[in-house]
Amino acid sequence: MPRSWRLLVDEGDGRWNMALDEAIALERPRIGRNTLRVYRFSEGTVTIGRFQRAAEAVNLGEAARLGIPVIRRVTGGGAVYHDPRGEVTYSVVIPERELPSSVLDSYRTLCSGVVRAAEILGAEASFSPINDVIACGRKVSGSAQARLSGAVLQHGTLMYASDLDLLAALLRPPREKLAAHGASDIRERVTTISECVGRAVDWREASEAVISGFSEALDLDLREEDPTEAEIRTAERLVEERYSRDGWNLSR
């Protein structure tokens, strides 16, 4: 029998998006249900992993010149450029006990929703450990987890039409990492669903594929709802105390 989850579909700026994801995880014990959130960024935004040094991971001069905010995530992992017209972003909040105990297996389980979404859009896709999904031999999706008081937050991307030249100009991957992936340039390591399948995929089609992808891969019965008042209050507090502060965003 399919499992009943909440579905949230919305749009916000980077601070709000990161705050709401964290708030859903923190409120999970009171909500008592799992959540799939599918959202987009209202403006171009860079997020960085919790443990990254902002100046190492991001070309901060270029970001400032273009007015692109840089937000530190509560999750680990690497830097991401979120394109408001090219990326579907998702988050899942689920208790730790409902996932495989191995972190690698838990990524594989949840990333199966993204793999399925890419397949629905016509791409041959596969999970690439630890936390990527590849299509046409290149990365189209990255995900990141945090574990907060018994709940797992995993959020991630599906690039359907991201501006990859802008992405390459904003992010500074370490040389060692590029060598490990066998590519000399970040631009050669990533692609979009549109580029991969050879036709223009839009937000509507891509976001519906992400919803169907998770529903099919995890056997979910999704009911669209709004965030609770407690989630919104917590998210507002997190924007104020954390995600709008340099003391958090640029702390390393």
Place this chain on the structure above:
Amino acid sequence: MGIGRRRIRSSLGKTVEVEVAVSRGRISRALISGDFFAFPADVVYRLEEAMTGLPADPEAISRLEELELGGELVGVSLSDVIDAARSALSRALSHEGEE
């Protein structure tokens, strides 16, 4: 005071960088950064605290292998972090007195 940094790429493709500052024969500051994961995040802060105040001696850093992490690093191993820290320390020591 000397400052040293060293970045290591793990076999899983993630990177970790350790920066240490050495002052009067001790590690006065340690920063562990990179695109790895830690569950809970405190594991990283705990490691930084454990490094801070240690004698500026690679042997002291090696003993962190026995530290109770209270969690899990994913993408890099504790050995990767310790290797990077030892290497950062030796760079810090070779720079000491330059500033």
